[in-house]
Amino acid sequence: MSLRTALLFAASLLCARAGAGEIPPSERRSGYDLMSRETRAMQDDDATNPGMLWVLDGETLWNRKAGAADRACSDCHGDARESMKAVAARYPAFDAALGRPVNLEQRINMCRSKRQKAPPLAFESRELLALAAYVARQSRGLPINITIDARTRPFLEAGREAFFRRQGQLNLACAQCHDDHWSGKLAGSPITQAHPTGYPLYRLEWQGLGSLERRLRGCLTGVRAESYPYGAPELVNLELYLMWRANGMRMETPAVRP
């Protein structure tokens, strides 16, 4: 390696390390930090956190036999508190068979169909959200940990490109709100930095639990852009970029948001 290539290589590593380079790591804030004291208290106490209802449902489903294989998640994975620890913190993750990253809900559904021989659960169904919340609960407090390699880099770059692309009739990029104006208010709502630390999460406005993709579809609709169907590669790429951008931040699932 010549000195010049070595320097270029080092520089590109630095760029990749510094995240998008838009919000310096020391200034990163979870949506939690921008919430009212009441909403934070609701999230902090399992007795008042409405998301815990889904987590409890998820635990029941984890142990229930299903499908033609008549197997429960626990038959293969045992105690989720051990086997699923820190798993959600590294999703979306690359799936070799599909040749692309899949998010946690998709990963759970792959076990549903391949391992349990059961029909896949619908996106945003109570069951799938409950299982995802239960699995992601086992990452609560642990740092988001997305590693990028040659296989996942193109998907990360596609997600990043989408984050910076102006779109929709309002012609706004995600970055214009979430990097450039995160401390501002949009009609009274704090914008936040869009770190996906708490999904699936309970949103007071939804009166229920929802996935990160539901949130992303909401922001796309907000700028009057064409949305994507749940599970679309474009949404998973965005999820991958957002999770990578939040590397090192602590998981909060099930979080509460206004």
Add this chain to the structure above:
Amino acid sequence: MSLLAGNAFAADSIPASLTGAKGDPARGRAIVANRQVGLCLLCHSGPFPEERFQGNLAPDLTSVGARYSEGQIRQRMVDSRKVNPQTIMPAYYESEGFVRVAPAYRGKTILSAEQIEDVVAYLATLR
């Protein structure tokens, strides 16, 4: 230099009404205050005591009529990018050149020419 200045000036103002007629300030106020129609209060605040939720991403609209002529306000409504290419303010009277617009809005402007004139007439009264 003079060329640049001339261009900047041309893009700063649209003196003529888009409809040829004067707008209605009362209708204009209703459009500005409506978060689904005008969307202005997502970003701006203004003299709307009845609206609890207003944005803080853009200048307050109170007294905007004293700072800008009708033509200057019209230009900012039609396409603020002509004044500031980096602006986050949507172009309210432009229907082309956008990416991945939702089907319901494709090929349409955010506001009609008549609505723009109503808003211009209203903002001009804010002195």
